[in-house]
Amino acid sequence: MTSLPWPKMPARFVARMLAGHTALGLALSALLYLVCLSGTLVVFHNEFSRWEQPVVAESGDVTPQSLQALLDNVLARFDETPERVTLVLPTEDVPRLVAGAGEHDYWLADADGTLGEPVAHEFSEFLVTLHMYLHLPSTLGITLVGLLGVMMLGLVLSGFLAHPRIFRDAFQFRRTKSARLGETDLHNRLSVWAAPFHITIALTGALLGLATIGAYALALVFHDGDYTEVFPPIFGEEAATGPAPDGVADVATAYSTLLAERPDLHPWLIYVNGPGTGEQGIEILTQVPGQLAYFDEVQFDAAGNMLGSTGMSDGETGQQMAAAVYSLHFGWFGGQPVKFAYLVLGLALTAVCASGFTLWLIKRREKGRPSARLERAWIAVVWGSPAVLAATMLGALSGVMSEAVLIPFHWIALAGLVVLAAATGSGRIWSRALRLGAGVLTLAGLAVHHAAYAGEFRGEAAWGVSLGLAVTALLLIASVRPWRFVTARRQTSEVSRAG
Amino acid sequence: MANAPFIWIMLSAGSGLLGAVLLRQAWRRRREPHRIPVVLGWLALVAATLAWLPVNLPVYGLVLGLLVIECVALAVVFWRSGWSGPAPAEPKRPAAAAPARAWRTGLRGFAVTLLAGPVALAGAVVLSMILFALAGQAGWNEADRLSLFLFAVPLVWTLLATLAVIDLRLRLRSLSLVAPLLLGGGLLALIA
Numbered sequence: 001m002t003s004l005p006w007p008k009m010p011a012r013f014v015a016r017m018l019a020g021h022t023a024l025g026l027a028l029s030a031l032l033y034l035v036c037l038s039g040t041l042v043v044f045h046n047e048f049s050r051w052e053q054p055v056v057a058e059s060g061d062v063t064p065q066s067l068q069a070l071l072d073n074v075l076a077r078f079d080e081t082p083e084r085v086t087l088v089l090p091t092e093d094v095p096r097l098v099a100g101a102g103e104h105d106y107w108l109a110d111a112d113g114t115l116g117e118p119v120a121h122e123f124s125e126f127l128v129t130l131h132m133y134l135h136l137p138s139t140l141g142i143t144l145v146g147l148l149g150v151m152m153l154g155l156v157l158s159g160f161l162a163h164p165r166i167f168r169d170a171f172q173f174r175r176t177k178s179a180r181l182g183e184t185d186l187h188n189r190l191s192v193w194a195a196p197f198h199i200t201i202a203l204t205g206a207l208l209g210l211a212t213i214g215a216y217a218l219a220l221v222f223h224d225g226d227y228t229e230v231f232p233p234i235f236g237e238e239a240a241t242g243p244a245p246d247g248v249a250d251v252a253t254a255y256s257t258l259l260a261e262r263p264d265l266h267p268w269l270i271y272v273n274g275p276g277t278g279e280q281g282i283e284i285l286t287q288v289p290g291q292l293a294y295f296d297e298v299q300f301d302a303a304g305n306m307l308g309s310t311g312m313s314d315g316e317t318g319q320q321m322a323a324a325v326y327s328l329h330f331g332w333f334g335g336q337p338v339k340f341a342y343l344v345l346g347l348a349l350t351a352v353c354a355s356g357f358t359l360w361l362i363k364r365r366e367k368g369r370p371s372a373r374l375e376r377a378w379i380a381v382v383w384g385s386p387a388v389l390a391a392t393m394l395g396a397l398s399g400v401m402s403e404a405v406l407i408p409f410h411w412i413a414l415a416g417l418v419v420l421a422a423a424t425g426s427g428r429i430w431s432r433a434l435r436l437g438a439g440v441l442t443l444a445g446l447a448v449h450h451a452a453y454a455g456e457f458r459g460e461a462a463w464g465v466s467l468g469l470a471v472t473a474l475l476l477i478a479s480v481r482p483w484r485f486v487t488a489r490r491q492t493s494e495v496s497r498a499g
Numbered sequence: 500m501a502n503a504p505f506i507w508i509m510l511s512a513g514s515g516l517l518g519a520v521l522l523r524q525a526w527r528r529r530r531e532p533h534r535i536p537v538v539l540g541w542l543a544l545v546a547a548t549l550a551w552l553p554v555n556l557p558v559y560g561l562v563l564g565l566l567v568i569e570c571v572a573l574a575v576v577f578w579r580s581g582w583s584g585p586a587p588a589e590p591k592r593p594a595a596a597a598p599a600r601a602w603r604t605g606l607r608g609f610a611v612t613l614l615a616g617p618v619a620l621a622g623a624v625v626l627s628m629i630l631f632a633l634a635g636q637a638g639w640n641e642a643d644r645l646s647l648f649l650f651a652v653p654l655v656w657t658l659l660a661t662l663a664v665i666d667l668r669l670r671l672r673s674l675s676l677v678a679p680l681l682l683g684g685g686l687l688a689l690i691a
Contacts, residue, residue: 146653147616153657158665193573196565206653214652217624218631218645221687233641292562318646328562341566348573 014162022360029357030381031134032148036353037385038131039201040346043331043339044468045124046093047461052121052397053108054453054462058095061111064252066097067270069113071251074099075275077107077115087251087270091287092335095459122403123396126410127389135407139212146209152202155356159191180362187355190348197345198352204329234322236297236310238273241281244302248272249280253304258284261306265296265313288313292324292333354382373422376430380421381414383434386476388413390441398448432480439476442469511550515568518543544568607669615663618676623656625683632690 041048050058067087074085082101090097098119100106106119133141191198215230223229244250249272258267265286273281280302285295293313300306312323327333331342361375392410395401401409421430446469457463521540528536547568627648634644659679663672 147620150653150656150660153653154661154664157657158661190573194569197569200562203650203653206656207649210652210656211649214624214627214649217628218648221628222631230645233645316640316642318640318643321646322642322649333562338566341570344570344573345566 028148028151029353030378031144032152033350033353033357033381034385035131035134035145035148035205036346036350038127038389039205039330040343040350041127041389042131043342043346044465045128045330047465048124048127049121050094050096050459050461051449051465052124053117053119054449055456055458056096056108056116057110058090058459059097059111060090060092060095062089062097063111064255066111066113067255068250068252070097070099070109070115071248071272071275073109073113073115074101074107075248077105081276083274085272085275087272089267089270091266091268093332122406123393125403126392126396126406129407130410135411142209143213144209146206146211146213149202149204149206149209153199153206156191156195156198156202160195163188180359180366183355183359183362187352187359190352190355194345194348194352197342198349200328201346201349204325207325208329234319235312236299239281239283239299239301239307241273241279242302243278244280248276249282249302250304251282254282254284254300254306255304257300257304257306258286258298262286262298262309264288265298268295292327293320294323294326294332296323358382372427376425376427377418377422379427379430380418380434383431383438384414384417384421387434387438387441388417390438390445390473394441394445394448397445397452435476436480436482439473439480442473442476446470446473507550511547512567512571513547514543514550515547515571518547518568519571519574610669610673611664614672614676615660618680619656619659619663622659622676622680622683623652625680625687626655627651628687629683629690632687636690 050056067089070087071085074087075081078101085101086099086106088094088096088098088106097109097111097113098106099109099115100119107115108117108119109115129135129141132145134144135141136144216227219225219227219230251270251272255267255270258265266289267284268287269285271283271285273279273283282300282302282304284298284300286298288296291313296313297310298306299308299310310319312319314320331338357378361371361378364371365375388410391413392401392406395409396403396406417434446466449466453462518540521536521543525536525540548565630651631644631648634647639647659676663676665672
């Protein structure tokens with residue numbers, strides 16, 4: 001029999017690796033599962049944000065003059081001039097013009113630069129902060145998520161070393177023989193075939209999460225503790241600036257110059273630093289079509305003269321590698337086909353996380369040490385998470401929950417479900433109830449959304465997200481096989497009538 | 500030629516599908532000689548990846564090629580097997596005796612967590628900083644060595660954390676994690 005190229009390893013080494021693989025997986029399974037699930041959804045963050053405000057007119061047209069007017073209109077909204085104003089230009093992904101400053105004050109705008117309604121997509125932001133920070137304070141949260149990336153990378157490494165036959169059995173999928181074999185095959189097959197994706201996601205996620213504390217360490221040892229000196233070799237420094245000839249930075253000229261001088265770059269974000277002051281400058285972040293680079297940046301003085309670019313897309317190798325990390329992690333580099341591939345592979349990764357812990361529970365049961373409470377609690381994590389996310393979405397869309405309530409509600413509801421499941425009921429009932437709940441709550445969210453906006457949708461993203469959510473909800477409900485309940489009830493009533 | 504990218508993408512998808520099917524056939528006939536389909540299958544997968552190179556820049560093309568292969572292969576795995584839902588649970592066996600001295604297991608768990616977490620992280624940062632410093636001395640530019648450092652931290656942490664959790668004597672694991680941390684710290688103090 002031919003074996004695939006994979007080194008033969010001593011059984012003792014394999015057993016040790018398997019123990020390590022199990023220990024790593026068990027340590028942070030629930031958080032890893034949550035991060036994978038939310039990350040899969042965050043791939044469609046732009047579409048979710050458009051869906052939450054579906055009646056906004058979408059257009060890709062802006063002119064240099066309308067951008068200048070937009071900057072003036074934004075500045076007029078603030079009593080105190082902000083340190084930086086951001087103009088978000090329409091792109092293929094989000095064909096909307098947005099402008100504002102700070103963390104929360106942003107408005108949608110018409111193509112002529114007139115400000116409209118405030119940006120309000122609480123649920124999309126909730127998803128992003130769940131995935132990137134687990135809703136913790138920024139440095140702590142992103143470092144914890146980075147740690148999860150490291151653990152995931154360790155799981156991939158130890159998983160391959162612990163399973164010498166993993167390639168030879170690359171197509172083995174015994175779904176019906178026994179719970180353990182089925183779960184093992186599901187876990188291993190998804191792990192083998194999606195391994196490049198798993199490694200990419202884990203490494204880029206870990207890098208994004210650990211960059212901050214790594215930079216602090218570098219600053220301490222090599223830059224006398226000055227953190228601001230660490231990243232400029234990759235991301236560039238803020239350009240030397242001066243006052244603008246007409247008081248406010250000339251965004252129109254900068255934009256026109258960029259279009260003329262760098263047709264290879266698509267303008268995406270315009271930062272106006274120190275607007276109205278004697279130290280103004282303009283940075284235009286651009287998308288780089290056909291490349292993995294998440295962005296490049298071109299800098300201008302306050303009069304709109306081009307100063308140069310940071311070279312994220314065509315500079316040093318290290319810059320290009322760093323620029324690709326974000327795109328690779330979120331699948332934001334090849335349009336909708338890549339996003340759908342990330343959706344499939346992201347769901348596969350989520351399933352691997354879930355099946356890993358389930359396998360451990362099954363093996364425990366087979367060894368005569370079942371843990372019914374833990375099994376039910378794990379079911380509450382796996383199926384309770386989508387149910388609670390659906391409830392959070394419903395709360396956000398219906399206006400019942402304000403932005404400040406979404407996060408505490410999510411965590412309290414999830415913790416409550418886990419405690420309740422651990423305390424009472426059977427695993428089968430919890431699994432069915434939570435899947436049914438997730439489906440019904442998603443449909444309820446859709447109903448609320450359509451009641452508010454039906455007939456006024458503009459842009460395909462609104463329809464796409466609605467369709468995707470509807471299909472997901474129906475699949476969740478169908479997975480419970482509700483028709484079995486109807487048949488069973490009918491049979492019971494027939495038996496009792498006959499009796 | 501305007502259609503060239505489309506042709507390469509179709510070739511890649513076809514080759515990916517062929518590779519996955521060949522490997523599946525090889526696996527189905529694994530009790531017979533199956534070296535040829537195995538080799539052809541892997542070659543087809545490599546070809547499917549390489550077919551993306553002419554489509555765009557090399558790295559971009561490779562990434563897209565890998566994505567196509569992964570999705571096609573998963574479809575092949577699940578296409579024939581279907582998704583029949585979880586299998587019934589096995590009957591319970593008699594309960595095994597609870598492991599003795601649970602407190603000791605707990606303490607070991609805590610020690611392993613410390614090793615795989617903060618100790619391995621500190622080791623990863625120190626070793627990555629040594630790489631950063633050495634790259635500077637070798638004449639690397641700032642952007643490249645910073646990027647090296649950023650990639651090295653999670654990779655080295657992964658290796659050290661894996662070492663911390665595998666089933667070796669705890670003393671040996673502690674030594675193999677703490678020693679590089681101390682040595683690396685000393686070396687860093689010398690070269691930084």
